[in-house]
Amino acid sequence: MRGMGEYQLEVNGDTQPVSAPDHWTLLEVLRYRLGLTGSKQGCDKGDCGACTVLVDGKPVLACLTLARASEGRAITTIEGLMPAHLRAGGTGADPLQQAFDRCGALQCGFCQPGMILSARALLDRCPQPSREDMRDALSGNLCRCTGYTQIFEAIESAVAEKLQLQPKLRSWEAQRAAKESTR
């Protein structure tokens, strides 16, 4: 049928058959055909980054990607991080997911899948990023709740854990330490 596509998408390491109209975005196919609702539908027009997925390891916006034009590319969604970590011999969720949890880097959580994927791509190409690198890498992911500080701290915490560095004090820990030292 014209305008209807039968094709394959490689999502989280598995090749999946897809049958969807040509005008569906990758976000719609992920959420409403493949049941992968981790990628969030926010603005649906490229502003917010909630729909961020990795295509060949790079963050892109699924809400502006035509699904069928992604044939032959490796797509990673938030659902794929833990299985990939386990396959690589790790335990539990991806260390970044654990660090976001540990550091309280979310409130409502809507931005989190996109944030974590942008952060994952950053750490894969730059294992010890500066705050400036993080700010740049996450600049296309908006968060209406946290004020970003805990998000940067979570990435720093994951880096410290991986490289076995002394983790930096978090903002509130630093404030408390300063207060205590003047007491």
Added chain:
Amino acid sequence: MLRLPKFELCTPTTVAEAVALLAESPDAMIVAGGTDLVPNMKHELFTPSRVVSLAQVRELRGICRNADGSLAIGAMTSLAEVAASELVRAQAPALAQACSLVAGPQLRTMGTLGGNVLLDTRCQWYNQTYFWREALGFCMKKDGEVCHVVKGGKNCVAAASNDSAPPLMTLGATLEFASPRGRRAIAIDDFWVADGIFNKKVERDEVLVSIQVPKAPAGHRGAYGKLRDRGSIDFPLLGVAVRLDLDAQGAVEHADVVVTALAAQPKRITKLDAILRGQRPGTPEFEAAVAEAAALAHKQCKPLPNIPGDADYRRDMVPVYVKRTLLAASRGEGPVHHV
């Protein structure tokens, strides 16, 4: 949730195939990275029955240096690649800087240089959902007859908003197109028309193949300045590209400034070369000439209330950004932006 209107998607793998697919269907449109066309289709500004994706056309990707030292940038090269390319950064710094300031990282990975050159003009009455446009009353760029920006106006004045256009103009770039009639090249300076409805000289069945950037002289300096409220979301409220070519003694041999996000086409500041020529960066005379050039730009640039951002404020920022970007270029620095 914003759904796309229905269309048939074609995914050719060669330019020849893409040209044929376009020619076959009278209302077909090309999609490159989709970061302009997809939101516009979601807003029902375009409803083509066929969309031809260039995503699989490998011959359109990449940057290379021609035998004469000029650069050939494939239309499908991503903005991120252009911004990071050592060749572009060395030979065309203003272009690399402009591409590095487009939107956020995801959009620079998806968006292409070709798509950026061919970006639709923008207006706050136009880049809205169908529901919003209908509620407000349509305008002549789409579905209606009047202009909400210039009351009683006969022409659409939606703003040229592509960050790559000003630097490509200062660099004297050429655009190469393929169509059923063969290949043609056009200088980017001659490419624009003062019509916000469609501000480019390109036919519907033409595929932009490459952007050619001539070799700049050894003393070439370039920089880009961009005013915006929010780094990753906003299109330019003002874009300023600067070119300064210095001679062997370090004095300005040629100066060029092109400003965008004012009206339907980017604007070259005239009579500016004469002010800066012969001045040596770092001297008080150069600084005075820069101030004079900035005042000249202020006189020549009159932003319209077409895009967000107060038009008077955008006008006040013209001399500020022209001055800062000229100084940055003279020092081999840039880009200039505050968010």
